[in-house]
Amino acid sequence: MRRLERLLGLDTPIVLGPFGGLSSVALTAAVSEGGGLGSFGLYGYTPARIHDAVTALRAATSGRIAVNLWWPRGDEATPDEVDIAPFLRAADPLFAAAGVVAPEPPAAFLPALSDQLDAVFDSRPDALSVVFGVPDADTLARAKALGIHVIGTATSVAEAVALEAAGVDAVVATGAEAGGHRVSFLRDAGHSLVGTFALVPQVVDAVGIPVIAAGGIADRRGVAAAFALGAPGVQVGTAFLRTRQSAATEGHREAIAAAADTDTVLTRALSGRLARGIPNRAMRELEASGMIAPFPAQNWLTGVFRAAAGAAGDADLVSLWAGQAAGLARLDDAAEVLAELRAGVPADPARAV
Numbered sequence: 457m458r459r460l461e462r463l464l465g466l467d468t469p470i471v472l473g474p475f476g477g478l479s480s481v482a483l484t485a486a487v488s489e490g491g492g493l494g495s496f497g498l499y500g501y502t503p504a505r506i507h508d509a510v511t512a513l514r515a516a517t518s519g520r521i522a523v524n525l526w527w528p529r530g531d532e533a534t535p536d537e538v539d540i541a542p543f544l545r546a547a548d549p550l551f552a553a554a555g556v557v558a559p560e561p562p563a564a565f566l567p568a569l570s571d572q573l574d575a576v577f578d579s580r581p582d583a584l585s586v587v588f589g590v591p592d593a594d595t596l597a598r599a600k601a602l603g604i605h606v607i608g609t610a611t612s613v614a615e616a617v618a619l620e621a622a623g624v625d626a627v628v629a630t631g632a633e634a635g636g637h638r639v640s641f642l643r644d645a646g647h648s649l650v651g652t653f654a655l656v657p658q659v660v661d662a663v664g665i666p667v668i669a670a671g672g673i674a675d676r677r678g679v680a681a682a683f684a685l686g687a688p689g690v691q692v693g694t695a696f697l698r699t700r701q702s703a704a705t706e707g708h709r710e711a712i713a714a715a716a717d718t719d720t721v722l723t724r725a726l727s728g729r730l731a732r733g734i735p736n737r738a739m740r741e742l743e744a745s746g747m748i749a750p751f752p753a754q755n756w757l758t759g760v761f762r763a764a765a766g767a768a769g770d771a772d773l774v775s776l777w778a779g780q781a782a783g784l785a786r787l788d789d790a791a792e793v794l795a796e797l798r799a800g801v802p803a804d805p806a807r808a809v
Contacts, residue, residue, distance in 0.1 A: 458687035460666045467491025473693025474524030481704040486517030486790035495522040503575035510579035513529040520582040527589030533750040535561045546747035554761035565752040587639035611640040611648040620663040629659040631671030635694045635779030637731040660686035674784035679800030698785040707771025715782035726775045728754035734776035
């Protein structure tokens with residue numbers, strides 16, 4: 457058995473990318489039931505929602521599950537540190553288009569990480585993955601005591617080395633091709649845009665823990681390439697996001713299906729942090745305004761009209777996260793995507809007769 461399967465107890469070394477805000481029990485369970493590691497993003501989740509999510513996942517699958525948390529970088533704005541009024545005014549046309557009124561600022565933009573961690577450890581998933589930072593020693597010790605594997609995420613060799621030094625069990629090396637947020641933490645994300653083919657082999661050479669390749673992988677060819685670069689596993693997001701089991705809106709899935717290789721861009725407009733997605737009205741108008749609040753204020757602000765637009769099926773006012781390989785995301789069923797990806801995994805010599 458290969459290293460990643462042995463470490464995480466998997467039948468196949470394929471990890472579902474954790475979608476902050478777009479995770480669904482159905483998709484996570486489908487990947488887990490297929491022998492991979494189904495992941496569920498907990499961005500913004502209260503402890504009660506975390507308990508409910510893990511309970512629902514356990515009821516839906518007997519396979520291995522991972523949950524994902526955003527680690528604080530230290531630059532997160534709080535409601536008393538930012539005057540949100542001018543940013544709300546700049547977004548007035550988008551609130552109006554979504555049919556909602558700009559809200560009053562909340563007491564906090566995000567739940568406390570300590571409370572989220574307590575809920576995760578109480579819920580006992582099989583793995584905890586983190587983005588935007590290095591877990592502290594106490595978190596790693598608590599996870600180890602409970603038998604929960606910790607997976608870090610790196611956009612550079614230096615970040616991967618820092619994660620290994622801290623004691624994580626595996627690291628996702630995510631190239632600039634990947635959809636969604638660029639999860640850099642040692643340098644600004646705009647200066648950490650290393651492509652998957654350049655990043656993965658250098659990370660493999662620099663660390664001794666299993667490396668999971670991510671970014672631009674959507675079919676068997678990408679999986680085979682990742683293994684050729686030395687990664688014993690892959691993480692895939694956009695190809696699964698297009699499937700009907702994901703929580704993406706129908707318009708979002710259609711945008712992924714129609715995307716060409718040059719149709720994604722990097723933007724800070726929707727959340728205040730750099731992320732890759734398909735341009736739409738919301739992205740264009742916010743960028744044109746020049747009024748983008750710091751994270752997580754901007755993410756909270758846009759989240760109000762994005763939620764209303766998503767419920768109404770308006771793809772012009774949501775975050776259309778997608779990676780550069782969106783044009784390769786041709787299947788709409790999670791089991792079919794998993795089968796396609798599995799076809800690129802090389803035979804395991806340890807299983808040969």
